[in-house]
Amino acid sequence: MSLAKRIIPCLDVDNGRVVKGVKFVDIRDAGDPVEIARRYDREGADEITFLDITATHDNRDTIVHVVEQVASEVFIPLTVGGGIRTLEDIRRMLNAGADKVGINSAAVFNPDFVREAAERFGSQCIVVAIDAKKVSSPDEPGRWEIFTHGGRKPTGIEAIAWAKKMVDYGAGEILLTSMDRDGTREGFDLPLTRAISEAVTVPVIASGGVGNLDHLADGILEGKADAVLAASIFHFAEYTIEQAKQHMASRGIEVRL
Amino acid sequence: MSSVAVIDYGMGNLHSIVKALQHADPEVDVVCVSDADAILRADRVVFPGVGAIRDCMQALNQSGLSDVIQQVAKSKPLLGICLGMQALLTDSEENGGTLCLDVFSGHVIHFPESLKDSDGNSLKIPHMGWNQVHQLQQHPLWENIPQDSRFYFVHSYYAQPDDAAIMAATTQYPEAFTCALAQDNVFAVQFHPEKSQAVGLQLLNNFLHWDGQA
Numbered sequence: 001m002s003l004a005k006r007i008i009p010c011l012d013v014d015n016g017r018v019v020k021g022v023k024f025v026d027i028r029d030a031g032d033p034v035e036i037a038r039r040y041d042r043e044g045a046d047e048i049t050f051l052d053i054t055a056t057h058d059n060r061d062t063i064v065h066v067v068e069q070v071a072s073e074v075f076i077p078l079t080v081g082g083g084i085r086t087l088e089d090i091r092r093m094l095n096a097g098a099d100k101v102g103i104n105s106a107a108v109f110n111p112d113f114v115r116e117a118a119e120r121f122g123s124q125c126i127v128v129a130i131d132a133k134k135v136s137s138p139d140e141p142g143r144w145e146i147f148t149h150g151g152r153k154p155t156g157i158e159a160i161a162w163a164k165k166m167v168d169y170g171a172g173e174i175l176l177t178s179m180d181r182d183g184t185r186e187g188f189d190l191p192l193t194r195a196i197s198e199a200v201t202v203p204v205i206a207s208g209g210v211g212n213l214d215h216l217a218d219g220i221l222e223g224k225a226d227a228v229l230a231a232s233i234f235h236f237a238e239y240t241i242e243q244a245k246q247h248m249a250s251r252g253i254e255v256r257l
Numbered sequence: 258m259s260s261v262a263v264i265d266y267g268m269g270n271l272h273s274i275v276k277a278l279q280h281a282d283p284e285v286d287v288v289c290v291s292d293a294d295a296i297l298r299a300d301r302v303v304f305p306g307v308g309a310i311r312d313c314m315q316a317l318n319q320s321g322l323s324d325v326i327q328q329v330a331k332s333k334p335l336l337g338i339c340l341g342m343q344a345l346l347t348d349s350e351e352n353g354g355t356l357c358l359d360v361f362s363g364h365v366i367h368f369p370e371s372l373k374d375s376d377g378n379s380l381k382i383p384h385m386g387w388n389q390v391h392q393l394q395q396h397p398l399w400e401n402i403p404q405d406s407r408f409y410f411v412h413s414y415y416a417q418p419d420d421a422a423i424m425a426a427t428t429q430y431p432e433a434f435t436c437a438l439a440q441d442n443v444f445a446v447q448f449h450p451e452k453s454q455a456v457g458l459q460l461l462n463n464f465l466h467w468d469g470q471a
Binding site: 006121 | 277389
């Protein structure tokens with residue numbers, strides 16, 4: 001009897017539609033977010049994450065309506081990330097029914113924003129999203145740095161030190177995405193996941209690169225993640241959440257069935 | 258039509274709990290209020306909360322809601338959730354020691370540092386996710402909820418009641434801690450029923466039909 005490892009489907013939402021890009025380009029339409037969230041809830045998702053990738057400011061209200069609609073009928077934790085830059089942005093998402101918000105670029109530009117957000121709303125709802133890319137060569141010990149703008153802009157910040165700092169500033173959870181693996185379907189960057197997970201005291205969600213069910217189990221068993229996040233393998237109904245959980249259970253991982 | 262008041266004292270987001278109560282029983286009138294009279298008029302009261310205990314107690318003391326909750330605790334079905342549960346104990350060690358409402362006699366303490374599971378892996382704080390709730394007594398609020406069902410938790414502190422007889426359930430992380438308390442017409446849970454899918458809605462439905470008797 002213990003805490004279950006979590007499976008978190010992620011919906012990338014652009015202008016109110018779920019899309020999935022491969023390495024942030026080549027975006028495919030995967031449907032209506034409310035309908036998809038409903039399906040994931042039925043299949044036993046432990047949480048749902050919405051990532052708002054809407055580029056234009058004018059269309060940002062769309063995600064608020066999506067969250068409102070989902071929160072009125074789906075009773076599991078909901079996280080919203082993408083474009084969270086001010087305390088007011090956080091308040092709007094929480095009022096719409098989100099339980100947590102993901103802060104990404106805004107944390108890099110102004111780390112104190114994380115501290116202010118945690119003080120105001122509590123660490124339990126502050127997820128710091130870290131996009132990391134390997135910068136060491138294959139024969140060197142692993143070194144990863146933080147990238148912003150969908151993996152395009154390097155910051156020179158070392159990922160493990162950054163994760164620890166974000167926890168000190170009040171992050172209640174870390175959402176870790178490997179920009180090398182995102183969209184590749186080659187599996188998580190396991191050394192990165194393990195390095196971050198062992199370095200911080202808060203839960204770590206592994207993200208980026210899931211292509212099959214063994215990848216999910218590897219993220220937990222080898223990456224030492226507390227939760228695994230995936231998008232495309234669930235959107236196009238290749239696998240159901242339930243199949244993913246059964247598979248993880250067959251590899252000895254405690255899940256909520 | 259029976260009514261339930263969700264106490265709004267400015268701590269966190271009440272959207273989820275209100276929606277979940279409406280969903281659990283559409284026949285019940287759910288109001289979200291900060292006004293003492295409205296709280297005292299309702300048939301049942303839900304006391305939610307997230308965040309830090311000092312801010313919570315400050316908000317309750319300044320608004321006079323502390324007295325109202327203590328009054329409710331003597332008179333009608335009351336459900337404390339998460340920080341709302343912790344605030345019902347005598348005191349909490351959070352924020353350098355904080356006096357609470359003393360509805361349940363006992364203390365709120367932090368999980369010990371460097372917890373390990375049986376495989377030697379470090380356990381994370383906060384305790385976050387779906388864990389099993391082991392019922393220790395028969396209670397109307399556990400009706401139709403299978404033993405050891407998983408509920409959603411997110412917390413770093415937990416209640417330690419003085420009297421083991423009021424423990425309604427425990428959860429293991431990695432040792433057993435008290436995750437639900439029951440005393441007369443007051444029930445309190447550390448987990449979030451409003452975020453625990455079907456079993457959570459069942460617990461809320463049970464509360465909405467509870468007469469306050471064990």
